[in-house]
Ligand SMILES: NC(=O)c1ccc[n+]([C@@H]2O[C@H](COP(=O)([O-])OP(=O)(O)OC[C@H]3O[C@@H](n4cnc5c(N)ncnc54)[C@H](O)[C@@H]3O)[C@@H](O)[C@H]2O)c1
């Protein structure tokens with residue numbers, strides 16, 4: 001099977017690998033669509049993200065969906081021909097975190113395209129059947145692949161307890177921010193403010209329904225939020241940029257008693273943060289790491305047309321052109337690239 005292998009920084013090689021056989025509890029999936037995530041681009045460019053260092057060769061890609069072509073002998077509920085979205089993190093199922101239900105916090109998780117685990121820029125993947133979610137007829141495999149970043153948004157909104165009538169500030173209009181906005185709207189938020197430093201990103205967020213956009217290079221975020229909320233502040237802030245100034249400004253933009261959800265990964269682990277403001281205003285600050293139990297919800301939202309994920313895809317490319325696709329993904333205005341496979 002044809003596989004794109006990251007052989008060294010900024011260097012993909014296309015190689016033939018043997019097609020895997022499904023284990024007893026696995027499905028063999030012919031991959032149809034794989035999104036290019038910011039973390040894929042980071043590994044491509046720098047060969048590491050924090051403590052995760054690429055031991056070459058590595059197969060990238062963790063936002064994937066495709067068609068089941070074979071099933072292991074113990075698999076029930078899925079059969080060849082079914083289209084599925086693959087949840088990319090398979091936990092150990094035995095540790096204290098897994099047993100508590102926090103399987104996304106499992107320290108032995110096998111997460112696609114996070115070293116040393118291979119991902120989905122390949123023609124076939126064998127994957128545990130319970131982490132393969134059947135797609136209804138009206139949900140495409142491209143949408144199935146984007147259940148992954150949508151899941152990050154859903155989990156962030158759950159962490160922030162976003163509810164009916166809320167005003168939500170989403171900081172950062174990359175794919176994660178844009179899909180957090182979709183998830184917030186679906187959770188009942190009626191007012192969504194999006195901040196960014198790139199005008200095109202804000203224009204795109206506005207086209208996709210943001211009620212207010214704030215270019216923080218020109219406008220003070222706290223002032224803009226104060227004006228929009230009559231001095232109250234946002235109920236929930238979802239920080240999806242990872243930029244230090246944005247992380248710092250979350251406590252100024254949220255209302256007293258409100259919630260800040262930190263999703264964006266800062267370059268440095270330490271960011272100056274006004275703790276007194278957190279205490280005085282009784283702000284709940286939550287970290288949000290990946291997701292758990294979100295795929296069924298993501299697929300239901302897509303089937304009901306309650307969210308739009310395909311609209312964030314701004315370019316598609318076949319596997320053979322993956323190098324060019326990654327170069328394009330590195331452009332500042334790029335949003336979401338998709339590697340597509342012929343059926
Ligand atoms: N916690 C998790 O589980 C999780 C999962 C996926 C991604 N992430 C992280 O979430 C972040 C967003 O991911 P993405 O793929 O959308 O990234 P991205 O780089 O495409 O988007 C980030 C956006 O933030 C904007 N930005 C930069 N400085 C800003 C500022 N001061 N204020 C507001 N916006 C600003 C950028 O212009 C860009 O549009 C990244 O840090 C990523 O590593 C976290």
Ligand SMILES: C[C@@H](O)[C@H](N)C(=O)O
Pocket residue numbers: 037039114148149152290
């Ligand atoms: C959650 C996923 O989208 C993220 N890129 C990660 O590797 O953690």
